[in-house]
Amino acid sequence: MARRILPGFPxxxxxxxxxxxxxxxxPLGALVFKAASLGFEDxxxxxxxxxxxxxxxxxxxxxxxxxxxxxVFGMALxxxxxxxxxxxxxxxxxxxxxxFALPTAVAGIALTTLFAENGWFGSVPAHAGIKVAYTPxxxxxxxxxxxxxxxxRTVQPVxxxxxxxxxxxxxxxxGSDRSIFLRVxxxxxxxxxxxxxxxxxxxxLGEFGAIIFIAGNQPMSTEITALLAFIxxxxxxxxxxAAIASVLLITAFLMLAITNILQARAxxxxxxx
Amino acid sequence: xxxRLDNVVKTFETFRAVRDVSLEIESGELVALLGPSGSGKTxxxxxxxxxxxADAGHIYFGTEDATDIPVRDRGVGFVFQHYALFPHMTVTxxxxxxxxxxxxxxxxxxxxxxxxxxxxxxxxxxLGERFPGQISGGQRQRVALARxxxxxxxxxxxxxxxxxxxxxxxxxxxxxxxxIHQELGITTLFVxxxxxxxxxxxxxxxxxxxxxxxxxxxxxxxxxxxxxxxVMNFLGDTNRFTAAVSGGVARLGNATIPAPGxxxxxVEIFLRPSDLGWNVSGEGIPATVARVIDRPAGRRILAxxxxxxxxxxxxxxxxxxxxxxxxxxxIERARVYAAA
Amino acid sequence: MSNPVKGRPxxxxxAPAFRRTLIGIVLALVAIVIIAPLAVxxxxxxxxxxxxxxxxxxxxxxxxxxxxxxxxxxxxxxxNTAFGVAAAWAITKFDFWGRRFLLVVIEIPxxxxxxxxxxxxxxxYGLQGLFGPALDSxxxxxxxxxxxxxxxxxxVTAPFVARELIPLMxxxxxxxxxxxTSLGASGWRTFFSVTLPNIRWxxxxxxxxxxxxxxxxxxxxxxxxxxIRGQTNTLPLHIELLYHDYQTAGAFAAASILALLAVVxxxxxxxxxxxxxxxxxxxxxxxxxxxxxxxASAEVSS
Numbered sequence: 001m002a003r004r005i006l007p008g009f010p011x012x013x014x015x016x017x018x019x020x021x022x023x024x025x026x027p028l029g030a031l032v033f034k035a036a037s038l039g040f041e042d043x044x045x046x047x048x049x050x051x052x053x054x055x056x057x058x059x060x061x062x063x064x065x066x067x068x069x070x071x072v073f074g075m076a077l078x079x080x081x082x083x084x085x086x087x088x089x090x091x092x093x094x095x096x097x098x099x100f101a102l103p104t105a106v107a108g109i110a111l112t113t114l115f116a117e118n119g120w121f122g123s124v125p126a127h128a129g130i131k132v133a134y135t136p137x138x139x140x141x142x143x144x145x146x147x148x149x150x151x152x153r154t155v156q157p158v159x160x161x162x163x164x165x166x167x168x169x170x171x172x173x174x175g176s177d178r179s180i181f182l183r184v185x186x187x188x189x190x191x192x193x194x195x196x197x198x199x200x201x202x203x204x205l206g207e208f209g210a211i212i213f214i215a216g217n218q219p220m221s222t223e224i225t226a227l228l229a230f231i232x233x234x235x236x237x238x239x240x241x242a243a244i245a246s247v248l249l250i251t252a253f254l255m256l257a258i259t260n261i262l263q264a265r266a267x268x269x270x271x272x273x
Numbered sequence: 274x275x276x277r278l279d280n281v282v283k284t285f286e287t288f289r290a291v292r293d294v295s296l297e298i299e300s301g302e303l304v305a306l307l308g309p310s311g312s313g314k315t316x317x318x319x320x321x322x323x324x325x326x327a328d329a330g331h332i333y334f335g336t337e338d339a340t341d342i343p344v345r346d347r348g349v350g351f352v353f354q355h356y357a358l359f360p361h362m363t364v365t366x367x368x369x370x371x372x373x374x375x376x377x378x379x380x381x382x383x384x385x386x387x388x389x390x391x392x393x394x395x396x397x398x399x400l401g402e403r404f405p406g407q408i409s410g411g412q413r414q415r416v417a418l419a420r421x422x423x424x425x426x427x428x429x430x431x432x433x434x435x436x437x438x439x440x441x442x443x444x445x446x447x448x449x450x451x452x453i454h455q456e457l458g459i460t461t462l463f464v465x466x467x468x469x470x471x472x473x474x475x476x477x478x479x480x481x482x483x484x485x486x487x488x489x490x491x492x493x494x495x496x497x498x499x500x501x502x503x504v505m506n507f508l509g510d511t512n513r514f515t516a517a518v519s520g521g522v523a524r525l526g527n528a529t530i531p532a533p534g535x536x537x538x539x540v541e542i543f544l545r546p547s548d549l550g551w552n553v554s555g556e557g558i559p560a561t562v563a564r565v566i567d568r569p570a571g572r573r574i575l576a577x578x579x580x581x582x583x584x585x586x587x588x589x590x591x592x593x594x595x596x597x598x599x600x601x602x603x604i605e606r607a608r609v610y611a612a613a
Numbered sequence: 614m615s616n617p618v619k620g621r622p623x624x625x626x627x628a629p630a631f632r633r634t635l636i637g638i639v640l641a642l643v644a645i646v647i648i649a650p651l652a653v654x655x656x657x658x659x660x661x662x663x664x665x666x667x668x669x670x671x672x673x674x675x676x677x678x679x680x681x682x683x684x685x686x687x688x689x690x691x692x693n694t695a696f697g698v699a700a701a702w703a704i705t706k707f708d709f710w711g712r713r714f715l716l717v718v719i720e721i722p723x724x725x726x727x728x729x730x731x732x733x734x735x736x737x738y739g740l741q742g743l744f745g746p747a748l749d750s751x752x753x754x755x756x757x758x759x760x761x762x763x764x765x766x767x768x769v770t771a772p773f774v775a776r777e778l779i780p781l782m783x784x785x786x787x788x789x790x791x792x793x794t795s796l797g798a799s800g801w802r803t804f805f806s807v808t809l810p811n812i813r814w815x816x817x818x819x820x821x822x823x824x825x826x827x828x829x830x831x832x833x834x835x836x837x838x839x840x841i842r843g844q845t846n847t848l849p850l851h852i853e854l855l856y857h858d859y860q861t862a863g864a865f866a867a868a869s870i871l872a873l874l875a876v877v878x879x880x881x882x883x884x885x886x887x888x889x890x891x892x893x894x895x896x897x898x899x900x901x902x903x904x905x906x907x908x909a910s911a912e913v914s915s
Contacts (some may be wrong), residue, residue, distance in 0.1 A: 003326045005344060006706050006790050007800030013709070015699035019692075020718055023767050027733035028721070030743050034736045073642055080639045083624070084632055092640070094883045095647050100822075101875035101882075102650070103829025105849040106868040109856050110650035113657060120649065145646060167625055177625045185625065206726030209831035209849070213856065226728040226832070233732060233836065238741050245732040249725065256724045260717065324791055344795050351795045357788035361810040370806075371796030424796055 028249065035246035038239055046243040055225040056247075058136055062224075063204035066143035070200050073144075074151030075193070081152075082159040099148050104209025111142055112214040134216030139224060142211045143204035150203065154196035158189055195262045202255035206248060274335050274427040274460050275300045276321060281330035283316050290316040292484040293330070298428075298477075303454050303461045305471035308481035309507065314464045315354075315432055317481075321462060322430050323347040334427060350421030350459075352431040356413050358405035364416050365401035368392070371424035391419040394453065411442040418450075422457070431463035435470060447474050468508050472496065480504055502610040505543045512544045512584045515612060523609060526558030526578070526602070532609045539612040546573060549586035550603035551594060557601040560584060564596055576602065654872045657865035669866035674843045678851035679870065684759070685847060686827045689766040693823055697774025698816070702804070704775075705782035706790060716779070722771045730768045731836025734761065738837075757839030762847060765833040770823045777819035781812055781893035818882065818890035825878040829871055 035043065046052065081093050099107065115122040115132040122132050132138050162185065170180040208226040216222040223231075225248055232241040276298040283291040291313040298304050306314040319325040321332060323344030331340045339347060358367050365388050372384045379387075392398050395415035405413055414434065421429060434450070435443040451474055454461055465471050471478045472492040479489040488500040499505040506513075516523040516530075518540050523532045525542060532540060551574060560576040563583075567573075572592055576584045584602060588594070626632065659666055669675060700719060704712055722730065736742040738755040748755060755761045789811070793803040809816075831849040838845040842854060848871060855864035885891065 004707055005324050005326075006787065006794060006803070007345075008702060008804070009707050009709075012699040012703035013707075015696060016703050016715070016719075019696040019700075019771070020715070023764065023771055024718060024721055027730065027737050027768065028725075030736040031729070031733035034742075073639075073646075076635060076639050077643070079626070080636055083626055084636055086636055088640075090883075092643055094879050095643065097879055097882060098647050098651065098875060101825050101829075101878045103831060103849050103871045103875070105831040105852050106654065106829070106871045106875075107650060109852065109864055109868060110653050113653050113861075114649055120653065121645065145650070148646065164624065177628070180625050202724050206724070206729070208726060208728045209835075213853075226726050229728055229732055230836065233735065238735070238739075241732050242736065245729045248729045252725045252729070256717070256721065259724070322795060324795065344791070345797050345799070347795075349795060351792070353788050353792055355788065357792040359789060359793075359807055359810075370793065370798070374793070374796060374798035374802050374806075376797070420792075420796070 031242060031245055031249065034238070034242040038243060042239065043243050046240045047247050051219050051223070052225070052228060052244060052247075054220045055223050055228045058139065058222060059205060059224045059226075062136055062139040062143055063201055065140045066147060066204050067197055067201045069140070069144045070148055070151050071193070071197060074148060074196065074200075075155060075189075078152045078155040078159055082156060096152050097149050099146050104146060104207070105213070107145055108142065108210040108213030111145060111210065112138070115141055115214065133214050134218075134222065136222060138214040138216070139211055139222060142214050143207055146207050146210050147200040147203040150200040151193070151196035154192045154199070155189055158192040162188060191262065191265050194265075195259060198255055198259040198262055202252060202259065205251055205255070275333075276428060276460060276462070277333040278317070278321070279331040279333065281317070281320060281327045281332065283313070283320060283325060283328050285316075290484055291320070291327075294481075294484070294486055295330075296479060296486065296489070298460060298462060300460055301458045303451075303474065303476045304463075305475035305478045306462065306464045306481060307466070307468060307471040307478050307507075309466060311483075312481040313484040314466075314481050316484075318430050318432055318462060318464045321428070322349045322351045324351070348424070348427045350424065350426030350429045352414075352417045352421050352429070352434055354432040354434075354436055356405075356417040358413055358416055358420070360405055363402050363404055364392075364397065364408070367405065367416055368401075368419045368423050371420065375424060387423060391423055394422075395419045396449075409442075410438050411446055414438065414446060418453075422459075427460070429459050429461040431461070433465060434463055435467075436465075443470075450474065472508075480507065482507075499608065502541055502543060502613065505608055505610070510546050510585060512546070512549075512586075514542045514544070514582065515539055516542050518609075525604065525607075528557045528604050530604065530607045530609065535609060535611070541610045541612050543608045543610065544584075544604060545606070546585045546587040548604070548606040549584070550605055551576075551586060551588050551592060552601050552603050555601050555603055557603040558584070560600065560602050562594055562596050562598045562600070565594055578602070651872060651876075654865055654868050657861060658869040660865075661862045665862050666866050666869075669860075669863040670870070672863070674846070675848075675851060675863070675867055677843050678846045678848045678867070681759070681762070681846065682828050682848040685762050685766055686824055688759075688763050689770065689827045690820060690824050693767055693770055693827075694774050694816070694820055696771070697778055697819060697823075700775040701778035701782050701812075702808075704779055706787055719775050720772050722768050723776075727765075727769055727830065727832030727834075728836060730833040731765055734765055734768070734833075734837050738764075756837055757841065757845055759845075761837040762834050762845065765837045766827045766830050769830050769833050770826045773823035773826060774816065774819035777815045777822075777891065777894060778812055781815045782808075784893050785811060814885050814888040814890040815893065818885045821878055821881045821885065825874060828874055 038046070077096065081089060112133050114120050115138055117123060117126045117131060117133070119133070125132060130137070132141060166184055166188070167180055170184045175183070206226060208224075208230070211224055212227055215224060215227070217227060225244060229241050229244040229248065232244060278294055278296040281291055281294045294313070294317060306317060308314045316325060320327050323339075323342060327340060331338055333339060334347075359370065362370065368388050368391055369384050372379050372387060388401065392401055395418055397412060397415055397419070400408060400412065405416065408416070435446055438446065447470060463474070475492065477489060478492055478495050480487050480495060482503050488495055488504050495504060496508060499508060505511055514525055516525050517538065518532045518535045519537050521531065521533050521535065523530045523535075523540055523542060530542060558578050560578045562574055562576050564575045565572055566575065571590050572588050572594070574586050574588060574594060576586065578584060586602060594600075626635070704716060735756065737744060738748060738761060739745045740749060755764070789807050790803050793807045798807070829849055831853070834847055835850055835853070838847065838850060840846060840850055840854065846854060848867060852864050852867045852871070855867060882891070
């Protein structure tokens, strides 16, 4: 309706809409359509089957554990990179993105080799009878690796931009390091931290390539949901594949909504500061 | 080129930025659009430029209806508030840009000659090879002006041209812009929220409030005869009193202020600090001095009237007065407006 | 070392003992979690000597997988880039209904499991999908062939270029384009001589990340490719195949190529970040262009 001042609107929007429709909306729509055509009872039977429920359990719990690990490690890594100067800092800073840059299949075979019973790292807990590869612990390791950068990269810029005057103010008021961190710094990081957490968790829930090598893929114990969808497909059970994939899709949308809300809050925070 | 706006309307979402504005700018005139933020002044300027389209109404350049001419073909020179200099181009490249993209082909020598001429005009000889990031704010301002002038625009439009500059740079540039205008005689419209800037520079000042023109005229017109309480308030410091009129006269303390044409009832009286005097006795408003502020040009008294109202007045530097003094505020000039 | 900035009182966490301990722990974890996987790839790839490595790389199936991966990237990345630029132009230079919604839709692939993407494509182009029967009778192969691999790759990387450009172009505003247009420049001229020079590093940054993801994508591609050895196996799929065939050295040799790509990507990323790329996305508030003052927002429409 309204006339545009700058040129190129119809072309740019046209390309965008065509691309988004064909590449994103059409396939997801087809998936939803397929899952919806099942009928509620069949759908429920598939998504609530013991094997499916076991896969949700192991996926969600491993993702939770991986995210918890990354919360602590990611925060510490961001803190060290921002607040301290030491040789190799920039090198480490660049390496943080390796899990994003390294193809997941490559990460998968590398982690499996490292954490297998005879691997560099897997052999250590093996003495105590703890196996990492081919157990839920291995799934957690793969998830932690692939989602590590999220928390570092959301916390880091906020930490860098933190006004030193805030800490100085707290110091003039007599705060100890511990109380300043807990009462001043941590609350300021919280929105970014939450956004990073939800991104990290969502990524772990959907991860496939890195996990299938290390997981062992035993039904009922180390089979993740994404793999179950894949297996149903290979069994030509397309309805089950659609139903299980739709569970992942719905979860992803929920996580997307949560992330967007958290990020909007984080931005509002920044705008005020 | 004469510009005429005819009942122009512009709405953003639900906000009515410009409501039914009509305005004429004579060829060669230098006009200021003055108003507080949100008054619609920038929107009007952008509509003249073609950077916004009017929802209703017409804009004429001379006799031609320019309402629907896209900005690219409208032939205006626009100086953006933050200059919008292309950061990856040198000063010379910035100034030459309009000539290079023009449908009128110019050879390189002609472009170079014009750039040199413009650099001299804006007194930036020798800075042509610098990038915008390497020159001062005032210099950027002048590059932006040179770039706008390079394509021989029919009109020159400036959005808060001195808004981002220091006070003294601003004063120098103001004088200088006035000189350039005199030299080129190009129809010029600029937007400002600074009344001093508008009064200093413009042939004519158009004062806007809430998307409407509330007064237009020469600086003398608007200063001496503010059309409304808003204009009075906006143009400078004032003291505001409410009083009652009876029989064409308002009373303030024991002073009488003529209010011809007002029927009996409440009115608002506006007094500028310079319209007031201080005396130990006489006809006026009894008051006590709370504080005296000394300034280069005189002294400002902050006083409190017997009824508890705060008043500010300017007196000559040699006036002997100090806090706690009691005296009379003498009213030399006053403006009466109907109560809001 | 103990006092990071001389002459400044210590900030929170600057106590030397705490500092050293924390740095030590973090470095140890970085070594385990990030450096070791990279090292083990190199170690395993060359564990049976250079000749075995060279032979593994030179194997026709591996070479074919490399070729297919490169071809996929050569198709998917440019299309994706064009889309990213168009989307960023539409979203940042114009106001229109549904703009925010479009932004969310573009980001969707980023949060969806690649397996879901693969399954979804099956229901569009597969025999049991929307167009499958029609495509089959017209003898057009999309799934288990190059087009399917390209489409799936474009899905997973759809947001990569756009999300680098949008925050940057948002922060840069429309002034420069308006200025160019008011000086008489055409749309293409405005884009190429005013917009592009100011977004080129961010654009390249997005392209580099997009390319890394296309070449390394596993989940989505493994669903749609059909895993036909020597035909529809991209490099990541080929690695899986070798690995499950217990050809460990071969798998790691192939993996080393992708690991090298990852390292090159990281280096390119650091170099581009030095040019300012990637900042706008991470710091939406601080991405204003170098020259223009940042105070524009308050008085835009006075």
